[in-house]
Structures are given as C-alpha cells and as structure tokens.
Amino acid sequence: xxxxxxxxxxxxxxxxxxxxxxxxxxxxxxxxxxxxxxxxxxxxxxxxxxxxxxxxxxxxxxxxxxxxxxxxxxxxxxxxxxxxxxxxxxxxxxxxxxxxxxxxxxxxxxxxxxxxxxxxxxxxxxxxxxxxxxxxxxxxxxxxxxxxxxxxxxxxxxxxxxxxxxxxxxxxxxxxxxxxxxxxxxxxxxxxxxxxxxxxxxxxxxxxxxxxxxxxxxxxxxxxxxxxxxxxxxxxxxxxxxxxxxxxxxxxxxxxxxxxxxxxxxxxxxxxxxxxxxxxxxxxxxxxxxxxxxxxxxxxxxxxxxxxxxxxxxxxxxxxxxxxxxxxxxxxxxxxxxxxxxxxxxxxxxxxxxxxxxxxxxxxxxxxxxxxxxxxxxxxxxxxxxxxxxxxxxxxxxxxxxxxxxxxxxxxxxxxxxxxxxxxxxxxxxxxxxxxxxxxxxxxxxxxxxxxxxxxxxxxxxxxxxxxxxxxxxxxxxxxxxxxxxxxxxxxxxxxxxxxxxxxxxxxxxxxxxxxxxxxxxxxxxxxxxxxxxxxxxxxxxxxxxxxxxxxxxxxxxxxxxxxxxxxxxxxxxxxxxxxxxxxxxxxxxxxxxxxxxxxxxxxxxxxxxxxxxxxxxxxxxxxxxxxxxxxxxxxxxxxxxxxxxxxxxxxxxxxxxxxxxxxxxxxxxxxxxxxxxxxxxxxxxxxxxxxxxxxxxxxxxxxxxxxxxxxxx
Amino acid sequence: xxxxxxxxxxxxxxxxxxxxxxxxxxxxxxxxxxxxxxxxxxxxxxxxxxxxxxxxxxxxxxxxxxxxxxxxxxxxxxxxxxxxxxxxxxxxxxxxxxxxxxxxxxxxxxxxxxxxxxxxxxxxxxxxxxxxxxxxxxxxxxxxxxxxxxxxxxxxxxxxxxxxxxxxxxxxxxxxxxxxxxxxxxxxxxxxxxxxxxxxxxxxxxxxxxxxx
Numbered sequence: 001x002x003x004x005x006x007x008x009x010x011x012x013x014x015x016x017x018x019x020x021x022x023x024x025x026x027x028x029x030x031x032x033x034x035x036x037x038x039x040x041x042x043x044x045x046x047x048x049x050x051x052x053x054x055x056x057x058x059x060x061x062x063x064x065x066x067x068x069x070x071x072x073x074x075x076x077x078x079x080x081x082x083x084x085x086x087x088x089x090x091x092x093x094x095x096x097x098x099x100x101x102x103x104x105x106x107x108x109x110x111x112x113x114x115x116x117x118x119x120x121x122x123x124x125x126x127x128x129x130x131x132x133x134x135x136x137x138x139x140x141x142x143x144x145x146x147x148x149x150x151x152x153x154x155x156x157x158x159x160x161x162x163x164x165x166x167x168x169x170x171x172x173x174x175x176x177x178x179x180x181x182x183x184x185x186x187x188x189x190x191x192x193x194x195x196x197x198x199x200x201x202x203x204x205x206x207x208x209x210x211x212x213x214x215x216x217x218x219x220x221x222x223x224x225x226x227x228x229x230x231x232x233x234x235x236x237x238x239x240x241x242x243x244x245x246x247x248x249x250x251x252x253x254x255x256x257x258x259x260x261x262x263x264x265x266x267x268x269x270x271x272x273x274x275x276x277x278x279x280x281x282x283x284x285x286x287x288x289x290x291x292x293x294x295x296x297x298x299x300x301x302x303x304x305x306x307x308x309x310x311x312x313x314x315x316x317x318x319x320x321x322x323x324x325x326x327x328x329x330x331x332x333x334x335x336x337x338x339x340x341x342x343x344x345x346x347x348x349x350x351x352x353x354x355x356x357x358x359x360x361x362x363x364x365x366x367x368x369x370x371x372x373x374x375x376x377x378x379x380x381x382x383x384x385x386x387x388x389x390x391x392x393x394x395x396x397x398x399x400x401x402x403x404x405x406x407x408x409x410x411x412x413x414x415x416x417x418x419x420x421x422x423x424x425x426x427x428x429x430x431x432x433x434x435x436x437x438x439x440x441x442x443x444x445x446x447x448x449x450x451x452x453x454x455x456x457x458x459x460x461x462x463x464x465x466x467x468x469x470x471x472x473x474x475x476x477x478x479x480x481x482x483x484x485x486x487x488x489x490x491x492x493x494x495x496x497x498x499x500x501x502x503x504x505x506x507x508x509x510x511x512x513x514x515x516x517x518x519x520x521x522x523x524x525x526x527x528x529x530x531x532x533x534x535x536x537x538x539x540x541x542x543x544x545x546x547x548x549x550x551x552x553x554x555x556x557x558x559x560x561x562x563x564x565x566x567x568x569x570x571x572x573x574x575x576x577x578x579x580x581x582x583x584x585x586x587x588x589x590x591x592x593x594x595x596x597x598x599x600x601x602x603x604x605x606x607x608x609x610x611x612x613x614x615x616x617x618x619x620x621x622x623x624x625x626x627x628x629x630x631x632x633x634x635x636x637x638x639x640x641x642x643x644x645x646x647x648x649x650x651x652x653x654x655x656x657x658x659x660x661x662x663x664x665x666x667x668x669x670x671x672x673x674x675x676x677x678x679x680x681x682x683x684x685x686x687x688x689x690x691x692x693x694x695x696x697x698x699x700x701x702x703x704x705x706x707x708x709x710x711x712x713x714x
Numbered sequence: 715x716x717x718x719x720x721x722x723x724x725x726x727x728x729x730x731x732x733x734x735x736x737x738x739x740x741x742x743x744x745x746x747x748x749x750x751x752x753x754x755x756x757x758x759x760x761x762x763x764x765x766x767x768x769x770x771x772x773x774x775x776x777x778x779x780x781x782x783x784x785x786x787x788x789x790x791x792x793x794x795x796x797x798x799x800x801x802x803x804x805x806x807x808x809x810x811x812x813x814x815x816x817x818x819x820x821x822x823x824x825x826x827x828x829x830x831x832x833x834x835x836x837x838x839x840x841x842x843x844x845x846x847x848x849x850x851x852x853x854x855x856x857x858x859x860x861x862x863x864x865x866x867x868x869x870x871x872x873x874x875x876x877x878x879x880x881x882x883x884x885x886x887x888x889x890x891x892x893x894x895x896x897x898x899x900x901x902x903x904x905x906x907x908x909x910x911x912x913x914x915x916x917x918x919x920x921x922x923x924x925x926x927x
Binding site for chain 1: 738742757760761763764765767768769771772798800802803804807840842843847850851853854881882883884885
C-alpha cells in the first residue's frame with residue numbers, strides 16, 4: 001500500500017507547482033537585430049511570454065522534463081527548440097528567420113501584369129479599370145494604358161508587342177472566349193462584350209505565359225469573375241447613350257444576378273459631331289445572368305450566361321467609286337460559361353469547366369448579303385497538387401469543338417475543327433529566393449491534321465527585399481484565323497517564340513518594372529490578294545500557305561506611385577517596339593499599321609474630398625503608324641503623324657432619394673488633337689482619304705444609383 | 715478493500731487533475747480579461763494577444779481564447795503605427811483567429827461582429843483599392859450578426875463605427891453613425907454577458923457618440 005501512496009504522491013507532484021523552472025533569453029535575427037513581440041510558448045501549456053523591445057523574455061513554468069519551446073511572430077518563420085526543464089534556470093539565445101510574405105515573395109513576373117483586388121502585387125484594381133479616363137469602363141481600352149500594348153485605332157482588339165489583334169486571346173474563368181468583341185465595322189472598333197464590373201481580377205500577360213493557356217501567339221488576357229455577391233441590391237444606370245439595370249439576390253450560400261443594358265447612340269451622336277456617316281447609330285441590347293454557389297468553404301460553382309444583340313448601319317467611304325458603301329450589320333452573340341472548383345484537401349485542387357458560345361453576324365454591303373457565324377464548345381479539367389508551402393504540380397486537358405461559316409449572297413463556306421489539348425507544369429521553389437516554372441502543352445487539331453508541342457519555362461530570382469529578376473521562354477502555337485481556315489484546308493499552326501527578361505521593384509506604394517522582350521514569328525499565314533485587305537469585309541484570298549515570318553523586340557517600362565500624393569495615384573507606362581513581319585499579302589517584311597514604335601501613357605487619379613469627387617486624367621501618346629500607299633514602291637514605308645489624346649473623368653459621389661449615387665462625366669480628347677488613324681486609297685492610288693476617329697471628341701454623362709446597399713459598391 | 719481504496723484514490727487524482735485543468739483555464743482567462751482591461755497601447759494589446767494565443771494553442775475546443783486572440787491582434791494593429799504591410803498581416807492574423815472561433819462556434823453573433831470589424835479595418839489599409847469590395851463585405855457580416863442576435867450592442871457599435879469612419883459620399887457620415895450608435899448605447903444598458911463572453915465596447919460607444927455631436 002505504501003508503495004502506491006509514494007507513487008501517487010509522485011504523480012501528483014508532477015502536476016503541482018512545486019518545481020518551478022525559470023526560462024529566459026533573447027531572440028534576434030541572424031544579423032543581430034532584436035525583435036519585440038515574439039510569442040514564446042511552451043507547447044501544450046499556457047506557459048510562455050512575449051519579447052520586450054530589447055528582444056528579451058522570461059517566464060517560469062512548473063512543467064518538468066523535455067518540452068518544445070515554440071516562438072513565432074509576424075514576418076518571421078515559426079520555429080521551436082527542445083528544452084529540458086529540471087528546475088535549473090535556462091537562459092537561451094534564439095535566432096528567428098525572416099519569413100517570405102506575399103508581397104516580398106519571389107513570383108514569376110516575366111510577361112505578366114496582374115490586376116485585381118485580392119493580390120497585393122496587382123498593378124491595377126478592378127475599380128482602376130472601371131474608372132480609367134478615356135476607357136469608359138471598357139476593359140480592353142483600360143488595358144491599353146499598360147506597357148506592351150499599342151493603341152487600337154480603328155480595329156477591334158488588344159494589340160500586344162507587335163502582334164495582330166487575333167494573337168491576343170481572352171480567357172473567362174480559364175475558358176477561351178471565341179469572340180470577345182462585337183462586329184468589326186469599316187475603320188471603327190467596337191467595345192469588348194464584358195463589363196469590367198463582372199471581374200475581381202484581370203491578369204494581362206504580354207508573353208511567356210503558362211502552359212495552361214493555348215491558342216494565343218502573343219498575349220493572354222485572363223478575366224476572373226467575382227465570387228458571391230455580398231448583399232441583395234438593385235442598380236440602375238442612366239447614360240447619355242442608354243440605360244441599364246441589374247438586380248442581385250443574395251441567398252445563404254449563393255447569389256443570383258440578373259441584369260441588362262440598352263444602348264442607343266443616336267441621341268448622343270446627333271448632338272456631338274461625328275466623323276462617321278451613320279445611317280442608324282449603334283444599338284446594343286445585352287442581358288446576362290450570373291449565379292454563384294458556394295456549397296462548402298473550399299468549393300465554388302459559377303455560371304454566367306449572356307446574350308447580346310448589336311445593330312448598326314452606316315455609309316462607309318468607298319475611295320474606288322468616290323462614293324459610299326452602305327453597310328448594315330447585325331451581331332448576335334450567346335456566351336455561357338460554367339466552372340467549378342474545389343480543394344479536395346490541403347494538397348489537391350480540382351477545376352472543371354464547360355463553355356459554349358455562338359455568334360451570328362449578318363448584314364449587307366450595298367446590295368450584297370453577307371453572313372459570318374462562329375461557335376465554340378469547350379470542356380476543361382485541371383488537377384493541381386500542392387507540394388509543401390508553395391510549390392505545385394498541375395496537369396489538365398481540354399477539348400474544343402470550333403467552327404465558322406461565311407456567306408456571301410447565295411454562296412457559303414464553313415469549317416469545323418476538333419482540337420484536343422493536354423498540359424502539365426510544375427512551379428517549384430528551389431529556395432525562398434528562386435522559383436522555376438517548367439511545363440509544356442500538346443495540341444492536336446483535326447482540321448489542320450497536325451500536332452504541336454509547346455515547351456514553356458520561367459525563372460524568377462529575388463535580388464533584394466523588394467526586387468527580383470525574372471525571365472521566360474516559351475513556344476506558342478495558334479490556328480490561323482477563321483477567315484483563312486474557311487478558305488483553305490492546307491494550313492498549319494502559326495508559331496511564335498518568346499524570350500523575356502524582367503526586373504521588378506515592388507512595395508505596397510511603389511511599383512517599377514522594366515521588361516525586355518524578343519519574339520520570333522514563323523509559319524504566319526500568307527496569301528495572294530490585290531490591294532490592302534480590310535478585315536471587315538468578306539474577302540477571297542488565293543494560294544494560302546504558312547510562309548510568313550517576322551520578329552518583334554523592345555522594352556516596356558512601368559512606374560506607379562500610390563504613396564507620394566495624398567488621395568492621389570499615378571502611373572506611367574512606356575513601350576518601345578521594333579517589329580517587322582511578312583504575313584497576309586505583304587511582299588516583304590514590313591512594320592504593320594497596328595504597331596507603333598513609341599507608346600506612352602500617363603494616368604493620374606485624385607480624390608477631392610471638398611467636391612466629393614474622383615478626377616481621373618489620362619494622356620496617351622503613340623508615334624506615327626505605317627499606312628499602305630499604293631503610289632509608294634516601298635511597301636508600308638509611309639507613316640501617319642503622332643497620336644495624342646488627353647481624357648478626363650469626373651465621378652461625383654452623392655445621394656439621390658437616400659440611395660447611393662454616382663454622377664459621371666467623361667470627356668475624351670479635351671484639347672481636340674486632330675488625330676489620323678491612317679489613309680484609304682482607291683486601287684489606282686489617285687487620292688487618299690484620311691481615316692479619322694469616329695468622333696473628334698467624345699462626351700459621356702451618366703448616373704448610377706444603387707438601391708438596397710447604402711455603401712459604395714460600384 | 716485495498717483495491718477499493720486504490721480505486722478511490724485514483725478517482726480523486728483523476729478529478730483533481732481535471733479540476734486543476736479547468737481551474738487553470740478559468741484562471742488564465744480571468745488573467746487575460748484583466749490584461750485586456752488594462753491594455754491601452756498597441757504593444758500591450760500585442761502582449762495580451764500572445765497570451766491568448768498561447769491558451770488558444772492548447773485549448774483547441776474553446777472558442778473564447780481564439781476570439782480574444784483575434785480581438786487583441788485587431789487592437790494591436792488599430793492602435794499601432796506599423797507600416798501598411800505589417801498592419802495588413804496583423805489583420806490577417808486577427809482574421810485567422812476569428813475564423814477559428816467561427817469554426818468552433820458557428821453562426822455566433824459576437825464572432826461575426828469581430829469578423830466585420832476586422833474586415834473594415836483591413837479595408838482601411840488600402841482603402842482606395844479595397845473600399846469597393848470590402849465595405850459591403852464588412853456590412854454583410856454585421857447584418858448577419860444582427861440577424862442572429864438583434865440585441866447584440868457590439869453589432870450596432872461596430873456598424874456605427876464603420877459608418878462614422880466612412881465618408882458621407884460613400885454612404886457614411888456622423889449623422890448616420892449617431893443613430894446607430896444611439897441604438898448601440900441602448901442595447902449596452904440591457905446587455906447580459908455570462909462568464910468570459912464578450913462584453914466590451916460600452917465606453918467606446920460613448921466616446922464615439924460624443925464625437926458625433
């Protein structure tokens with residue numbers, strides 16, 4: 001019995017505060033800096049302390065035996081050591097290592113500019129995109145203020161580093177968008193179909209992008225839609241060009257938004273002088289539905305469906321007859337996208353998606369009827385395996401069913417292509433300061449009857465707390481434009497090879513990036529055609545083949561300062577581009593009209609509390625572009641004068657009927673620069689007709705009201 | 715007989731160890747609450763945050779240590795003069811504790827208030843970029859807190875406080891804040907909190923109300 005009592009006493013004593021051990025010490029970084037506020041914990045007990053301003057700590061504990069002492073604080077790596085508690089005071093000298101935070105972590109930045117609200121390294125937030133002066137809430141127009149892009153003058157699209165508009169592809173939650181713009185009209189570009197308010201983030205890649213994205217020679221524009229709407233609310237907008245409404249209903253784990261816009265530009269065009277001879281100014285009707293469902297914390301289902309209908313009619317210059325061509329154009333587009341993602345556990349993530357789109361464009365050129373239809377059905381599946389804290393392996397597969405039809409009066413031609421793709425890549429952190437991405441993509445197109453295999457790699461190395469150098473190399477393939485595939489079954493993939501070198505300095509207030517690039521083109525589509533083809537018409541080409549080539553090289557610079565001006569924020573982007581290419585019906589390698597040698601953008605935003613307004617100003621400069629002059633034996637050697645534009649937006653925040661409201665005024669080309677986009681010649685070259693912007697100066701007034709949400713939302 | 719005695723002794727030991735553990739928890743929480751009451755600077759709140767984090771690390775089933783770890787980290791950031799990135803990281807840390815409390819005590823009005831408070835403060839670090847998405851998010855959390863417990867004075871306090879610091883043009887302002895804070899003050903009069911449940915904010919409410927006039 002006595003034996004037991006001793007044992008019991010012994011057991012109890014181990015829980016009682018008889019044997020106290022004093023643990024003290026100091027915590028420093030490896031270069032001797034003391035750190036205050038470090039939390040020191042004896043694991044599985046409450047015992048511990050915080051370091052004082054001299055990095056010292058002390059506590060006593062009743063525990064005995066071997067224990068782990070854990071120490072952690074923000075900005076440093078959690079660490080622990082084993083200590084033996086036996087009543088003798090312990091004096092420790094501990095080293096704590098700096099942790100890698102999101103902002104100072106090494107990331108692959110070559111070719112990539114992220115925008116969005118969640119990422120700290122983001123260059124522009126979604127509100128920046130919506131309020132960039134002169135962009136009138138058009139994503140693509142706002143992106144034209146970023147380095148690497150050229151001003152799109154009269155052609156639809158985003159022109160990146162000497163690439164044509166077709167070389168930039170848009171991805172909506174990872175799914176390829178077949179026709180992100182409405183119809184191309186004669187010498188007039190149209191807006192992109194998607195509202196910037198749909199998206200929480202945009203990644204704009206001007207080269208060297210991941211193997212996840214295929215079918216893009218020059219650039220990938222990745223749009224990521226918002227998650228669940230926070231609240232039930234209703235919004236109305238009234239603009240000089242039309243009106244819109246949207247209602248959002250928030251449920252427990254899901255939200256549903258139904259909205260639509262009606263734009264009719266004729267009232268505005270009748271007041272503000274137009275350079276275009278409109279018969280019926282553009283009318284746009286768009287309706288969309290968004291459904292977001294978050295069944296569990298880690299998963300998300302997103303459904304988006306949009307229908308848009310555009311009608312326009314105008315008289316376009318016809319230099320050949322010294323008269324006009326009457327152009328009537330109807331464009332109907334359906335776009336539906338469904339994506340789902342889930343983290344199976346901490347290590348595995350799945351993403352799946354399906355999308356379908358079709359476009360029916362029809363109209364008349366004088367007495368001739370034309371049709372242009374296209375469709376794309378896509379399925380996609382991606383599996384990601386996370387390795388350790390930051391590294392990952394990713395693999396996925398895609399299938400596309402893609403086709404188009406072109407009709408001219410009674411005749412028509414069409415093609416259908418089934419394209420399968422598989423990709424895999426790894427993002428591996430070789431150390432805290434070095435990350436490497438290595439991957440590849442394989443595609444097979446039934447219509448081209450061929451395979452391609454595209455290796456992609458990037459490497460980023462940290463050079464300081466806020467700076468890093470990164471580089472990228474990759475091969476990119478794209479099917480020739482629908483227009484060419486419709487006319488030839490003999491074509492193969494077009495190819496580009498990218499080399500990028502990038503330096504970035506990033507703090508929360510300042511961003512500086514400079515990037516040098518070299519891009520080599522091969523197998524671009526060539527054909528025979530008299531004159532300089534216009535992209536809006538239905539043209540017949542002959543002898544199509546993959547004989548073209550070219551190059552683009554240059555330097556892009558970006559500087560953004562959010563900290564020096566209270567309430568203000570500005571950025572400057574500059575691009576130098578040297579490019580020549582032999583494609584289409586070019587007789588030699590020449591600089592295409594869509595490439596400018598120098599492009600400069602300065603964007604400045606200032607919130608002025610006194611008038612409760614945000615003022616946004618944007619200046620754009622673009623050096624002269626080449627244009628086709630049939631009288632000049634040197635092909636594309638004439639240049640327009642430089643382009644200048646100064647735009648302003650004023651957003652006045654107020655309340656109307658007790659609801660949050662924004663009054664919006666936007667003016668573009670305030671000084672009235674006489675810009676010329678290029679010249680049209682008749683085939684005999686006798687006279688030239690300048691191509692002017694659709695209007696010398698544009699004005700837009702608007703009012704946005706949000707009901708049911710008393711706070712700033714849009 | 716011997717066996718019976720032994721059983722009784724063992725039983726007593728088991729209970730005393732258990733009682734000791736729960737006493738230890740109560741004592742530690744009492745100490746923590748006293749530390750919060752006496753804390754007024756960022757450094758003091760950081761030290762109390764560390765204290766609650768230590769309790770939270772061992773008491774993985776209790777939501778209150780997690781809640782107060784979040785609460786103290788939040789105040790360490792609000793009162794501090796750290797650079798934006800450190801502040802941001804502190805708010806993230808505070809939120810991670812609030813989320814742990816939420817997991818242990820789902821659909822709790824107090825936890826939702828804390829999350830709404832942290833969200834609004836995190837917004838303020840980079841307000842130009844975040845106002846558009848994070849103010850509605852903070853408001854949604856507070857509305858949810860009010861839906862669960864319409865008598866929670868802290869839900870009104872934080873709502874009123876967020877309104878107070880939101881410019882009038884963005885749907886805030888003193889006049890609007892005053893109405894909400896007055897409701898908060900009324901609710902504080904009737905609040906009943908038991909044990910270590912959150913009971914903070916009455917003084918803050920009065921201080922803000924005075925600034926509204």
